[in-house]
Amino acid sequence: MSKKEPIYILNNVSKIFQDKNSRTVAVDDVSFEINKGEIFGIIGMSGAGKSTLVRTLNRLEEVSEGQVIFDGKELGKLNNKELRSTRKEIAMIFQGFNLLLQKNVLANVVLPLKLAGIPKKEREEKGLEMLKVVGLEEKAKVYPAQLSGGQKQRVAIARALAMNPKVLLCDEATSALDPKMTEEVLKLLQEINETLDLTVIIITHEMSVIEKICDRVAIIDHGKLAEIGDVKEIFSSPKSSAAKHLVLPALTGENPFDMTDKKCYRLVFDGRSATEPVIANLVKETGKYVNILSANTRSVGGVGYGQMIVEFPEDIKDQRVVLEYFNKIGMNPMEVSKAVK
Ligand SMILES: Nc1ncnc2c1ncn2[C@@H]1O[C@H](COP(=O)(O)OP(=O)(O)O)[C@@H](O)[C@H]1O
Ligand SMILES: [Mg+2]
Structure with a gap:
């Protein structure tokens, strides 16, 4: 891309979980930008605060301090109606796929369209189109139990794409998959990033995932931003101890x-x-x-x-x-x- 334009701007974002007995600073004063059209990685050890951070990106988690600005809008300032419509632009997939087991593949994919009140014929057309994008057209009438892990994640991706989002958040989306299926899902993410002009944000604890497809990466350590930069550069000369830890066990x-x-x-x-x-x-x-x-x-x-x-x-x-x-x-x-x- 010629010009860098941010889709996310995080300004001094903190998230503190507090109850009577304990206080956890899960995200600690984090500031960075994610550009439109890039594949951006967020990596850190387990418990570093990645999932909490990513949940602030669609306001599933309210920030304790700071601002998350998505496509020019501060998420924290949106009213319920604005938040609902903005969330349609921010899709998310997870480690566990979250498919409805009693519904077939097509019904799973069109679910968000059904909830949005799109008529049956229209949503099924769109659903089939999305299944084509992920290469699973012929599985439309099949149930999730009959699919491999990689195929299940591809169905989840088709469902995520159904609403034409601007961003796809992937929280440990390949962590339950074997290396071959991981490869298959990462390749698909790369493809849709290019063909659909979609910004993809990959959250993982594995450097190998970041290394394969991300342009830039942010390293999160104990809730803080330890390092950010081009993947190639961080991979070849990690500076923070968190980055060194993550690169070496690979x-x-x-x-x-x-x-x-x-x-x-x-x-x-x-x-x-x-x-x-x-x-x-x-x-x-x-x-x-x-x-x-x-x-x-x-x-x-x-x-x-x-x-x-x-x-x-x-x-x-x-x-x-x-x-x-x-x-x-x-x-x-x-x-x-x-x-x-
Ligand atoms: N709802 C919550 N209430 C209290 N503590 C939480 C909550 N969610 C996460 N945490 C804590 O925040 C820290 C970061 O968790 P998380 O964001 O899930 O890390 P990661 O995804 O990097 O493994 C952990 O110490 C976790 O126990
Ligand atoms: Mg997590």
Whole structure:
């Protein structure tokens, strides 16, 4: 997009849950903007305040302080009627799909249109059109129980799109899905972002989801905005400790640092270099070795994407040689240690 125009502006948003015995600051003075047409990620550990924050975006949660401005309107200032019509522009999908099990797929998709009083013929036409968008036309008369998790989420997406929203909020929408179905749903979200000119906001605790489709990402840590920026940039050089925590576990299930006491570095492959030759060339050029402790890289058309954790040689001079080599070829080496476990 040529010009950046915000669809959301958050100004010093806080949400405090308070009762007689306890006080939780779930969202703590958060300010940022989300632009029209982007795929924006909100990531954080469990309990960081993501769901609470996202619920302030359609005023399912009233803010305690600050303002949420959607498409030029401050949500907190809308009366009930205005809020109802504005909410039609803000669709949401969840981890649990929220489909009605006793209704078939088409009936699920047209439900919001039915509630809005759209006549039967018209809403069924629209429903079928939306099912076509998500690639499930032939499942119109089928019941949710007969669908896979990925298909259920696609039905939920078709239902969310039925009202022609401007924004789609996705709260952990792929967290209950296996990697293949996750891929399928993310691809669909990317497609509708492009074809329907829809702003998509992805809330997740998984960096791999953000990395696949988001343009920019906000990192939430203990209710606060820890870091915000381009996904590529944050992925290759995370600055806040929250970002480092989120980027590193994307590597493997195991913790590579349990295996070593030596100096370790993280290498990022961002498409400029192939993964294999980098290590082979290090040996060829410098005569020094590194140990690969963990790798999560994939090759796309001969170029490498992902990251690797390598253990450096013991000798300090050797370490310097290796570090210089990685710097020279633009690998963004970042020292990692038990501190960011
Ligand atoms: N309705 C509520 N009442 C009290 N505390 C809440 C409520 N909703 C969320 N919280 C608390 O707010 C914090 C953030 O929760 P949540 O937004 O669900 O985090 P996340 O989605 O990042 O896992 C947690 O400490 C949670 O217990
Ligand atoms: Mg949540």
